[in-house]
Amino acid sequence: MLSKSVIEDVLTAALSTGGDFAEIFVEDRFTNNLTLQSGRIETALSGRDFGVGIRVFKGFQSVYAYTTDFEKEGLLKAATRAAQAIKGKTETRVAPFIERSARILNPIEILPQDVEKARKAAIMNKTYEIAKNYHSSISQVTVRYMDEEQNVLIANSEGTFIEDKRVRSRLAIQAVAVRGNRMETGFYGPGAHQGFEFFENLNLEHYANEAARIAVTMLDAAPCPSGKFPVIIDNEFGGVIFHEACGHGLEATAVARDSSVFANRIGERVAPEIVSYIDDGTLPNEWGSINIDDEGENARKNILIENGILKGYLIDKFNGRRMGMESTGSGRRESFRFAPTSRMTNTYIARGTSTPEEIISNTEHGIYAKYMGGGQVNPATGDYNFAVMEAYEVNNGKLGRPLKGATLxxxxxxxxxxxxxxxxxxxxxxxxxxSQSGSIPVNVGQPMIRVSEITVGGTKGE
Structure with a gap:
């Protein structure tokens, strides 16, 4: 992507005013986005984005610059601009590059760039037909197709030199059901760190029918009561609560500044013994998985909470300096336009021993949140509120009527x-x-869990 001699010269320029670490991030990204609505392709957008990010450290000072000019003169100009913000006397030399290959944890079989749009449209049309034909009340279905190929080169003054290819694919299905003056929406958005084979192997019947089923089911939902209840949160995207309300608090971005409720608490009990919380970027072909992070560190499995005890944090290079700790392979960014910082990959509560049937049958009265919607959280305190897309009441250990308007x-x-x-x-x-380094793909996960008490906000009856 760039020659080693050019990269060495750029890093040398970045260190010219006394920096003690310099890094270059080269990105070449191809994207395809298609939208199908009312049975026809409404938009089809393809693009290519190329740029270079240059970062310099001096102690606890970090400076970042980026450019879309990949000529040597333009790169040296950007590096010099970053260096000018650094004041120091120590001269740091660029170490000899040790080129290494990224481990292929996410094998790609079919590059989406090699697939004609007609094959992509066929997947979308099939998805549309499945969802639209689910029930007569389905009035509208929107299918969004996305694939991207991101090629990166990461090199730094410590001798790192590594390239990586990331390919991701995703299908988003939204169904709208209407009855009289009532309208409800269902959504499902599976994705993977895979090529076009993801779409060919995807269970379209399941995902399209689920999006439609949610919408149709919620047409008969009663207003959710408000109060404090035991809440059962189902698996998969149910993990978004802990991603937002706990995961961000375990990132060094917050911990290094003591702006997290989990700061300086390694070794303390922060959860019951049945809870282990893990961030694992090495899960093969998962949406949030990586071969290497955006600082050139290998992906790894980081155990954050083990049997209720806080074991560690997610750490990037710069915040690791502040904390006196090593990187955990967690430095991520949206693109060359952002400096990396500590971010999650695939973050989840580990599998327990109870069956879903046991959890429901052991709940006398409460709320069952099958699918979570959006929400917001204060990362400094962990205070959150989340909408529930599909909820049910639980009475005497059995699921009851669906509920609308539930908020946790x-x-x-x-x-x-x-x-x-x-x-x-x-x-x-x-x-x-x-987060502060942009928008990135992540998985949230968990098995079904029960929380003994959550405040539930409901809706007033119609």
């Missing part, structure tokens, strides 16, 4: 302490996570 309100660390049953049906859900 609470505090992440406190909710973590109140998990009293963990299921054996671990599953992952694909999503996008936004």
């Amino acid at each position: 309100i609470g505090n992440g660390p406190k909710t973590l302490q109140q998990v009293d049953m963990v299921g054996n049906n671990l599953g992952h859900g694909a999503g996008m996570c936004g």
Whole structure:
């Protein structure tokens, strides 16, 4: 992508005013986005984005610059611009590059760039037909197709020199059901760190029917009561609560500044013994998986909470300096336009021993959240509120009528302490996570869990 001699000269320029570490991140990205609505392709957008990011450290100071000019003169100009913000006397030399190959944890069989749009459209049309024909009340189906190929080169003044190819594919299905003046929406968005083979092997019947089923089911939902109840949260995307309310608090971005409720608590009990919380970027072909992070570190499995005890954090290079700790392979960024920082990959509560049937039958009265929707959280405190896309009442150990308008309100660390049953049906859900280094693909996951008490916000009757 760039020659070693050019990269060495750029890093040398970045260190010219006294920096003690310099890094270059070269990115060449291809994207394809198609949208199908009302049985026809409405949009088909393809693009290519190329750029270079240059970062310089001096102690606890970090400076970042980027450019879309990949000529040597333009790169040296960007490196010099970054260096000018650094004041120091120590001269750091660029170490000889040790070129290594990224481990292929996410094998790609079919590059989407090699697949004609007609094959992609065929997948979308089939998905549309399945969802549209689910029930007569389905009035609209929108199918969004996405694939991307991101080629990166990462080199730094410590001798790192590594290239990586990342290929991701995702299908998003939204169904709208209408009855009279009532309208409900269902959604499912599976994704993977895979090529076009992902779409060819995807169970379209399952995902399209689920999106439609949610919409149709919620047409008959009663207003959710409000109060404090035991809440059963199902697997897969149910893990979004702990991703937001706990996961971000375990990132060094917050911990290094003591702006996390988990800061300086290694070795403390933060959850019941039945809870282990893991971030694992090495799961083959999962949506949030990586071969290497965006600082050139190998992906790894990081155990954050083990049997209720806080064991570690997610750490990038710069915040690792602040904390006196090594990187955990967690430095990620949306693109060359962002400096990396500590981020999650596939973060989940580990599998427990209870069956879903046991968890429901052991709940006398409560709320069952089958599919979570969006929400918001204060990362400094862990306070959150999340909408539930599909919910049910639980009475005498059995599922009752569907409920609409359910909102879960609470505090992440406190909710973590109140998990009293963990299921054996671990599953992952694909999503996008936004933070200071941009929007990145992540998986959230868990088995079905029960929380002994969460404040539930409901809706007034119609």
